[in-house]
Amino acid sequence: MDNASLFQCLLRFGDNTLVLGHRISEWCGKAPALEEDIALANTALDLIGQTQMWLGYAAEVEGADRSADDLAMLRDVWDFRNILMVERPNIDFGHTIMRQFLFDAYHHAQLTALSRSSDPRIAEIAAKSVKEATYHLDRSAETVIALGDGTDVSHAKMQNALDLLWPYAGEMFESDDVDAQMAASGIAPDPATLRDAWDLRVRDTLSLATLNIPEDNFAHKGGRTGARHTEHLGHMLTQMQWLQRAYPGAVW
Template identity: 50%
Template structure:
């Protein structure tokens, strides 16, 4: 794999993970447990869509061939998406929604913090802007994990169940592949070993405060999202998200 190809894949991983998680959160419109929570979730989703657009725009420039951000978001099939598997998992119980958000937020915060120092000025600029939002996202999801984990007997059970359900999808966040190592060697991506150590430390600190038990670091994990191998959930997400653009390709607003 060339450096140019690795950069393309990396940009799509950042964009697709933001976009698919935003779509999941938007599914909770009118269904959140409280009005304040619905507003907060939609704000997080809007932040992620904005970040995704920035990554897509850069990815389109790198890929060329007349592509733009909209084509990358709405005209690719599931096997062409490079998002992490965890973001496409269903909302289910609200504890699962917040557990998914928390695991992703820790990775997102640490990755953006590193990317803000990247040698690629475009990536550093996008990351620095996104980091402010990601910091809030992480604080919010961490507080919810602690609130539910160290709350009532029922909330504790639900939050622990959520951790157990989602843990098998967390390995992909910190297990590096060829793209991750190339990006690190280029002075762009985070140090894979440091990212893994920092992610586990931050996650364990929050889960300990929440009186919750994390999974084993060497547990069997679902992998494949970063190379286009997804769960069945992504196809349903894209069918809804891409319907209008595929039904009326190249439509213009007059």
């Protein structure tokens, strides 16, 4: 196992939480109800906090005198390693919650496995984060059920969100050489091994939500390997990184 692979692996964890954390923070002040506004902002806060830990460790492993902030604010699209699903625009509340649920179910299974990592730093960050992810999953699953099994309008919006997002779910379980190295040294699970637990949880919740899972398992991919991102990430970064782009090196 080399440091470059471990660095890539940590970027994948930290970029997922950073990009999704930023996306859902976009609801702050304009969610459909005050309680939902607070819930999304709190979830975003947890994800950004986890990002600080993942990217902080990534920066140490890289040993190139970069900080977690440098990694978050000074990289461009091609250096991000998040899955494509989390960079998609929020579209509407239903789409945001469906994406959150699909991610939370994955995140929970991933962090549970990572809390047994052979790397003690990864294990402690995961053990801390999984408590938060458990809470996120409880809420997003409950909300998916309430909206899916809700009115005709909310049901149709949730089914539409699921149809749009399903082709982005497969990337969570893709494996490459970095994953093989991590799995061989007991640092991180092979993502493919998380699929069964995820499937079980997702199918159970979506069935209670009276939603139909699309039959086609085609998967868009390229985000976590850095091969290609969607056009949306670049637009998001122009906002998230605006200050550092306009005033390079500015400090608080």
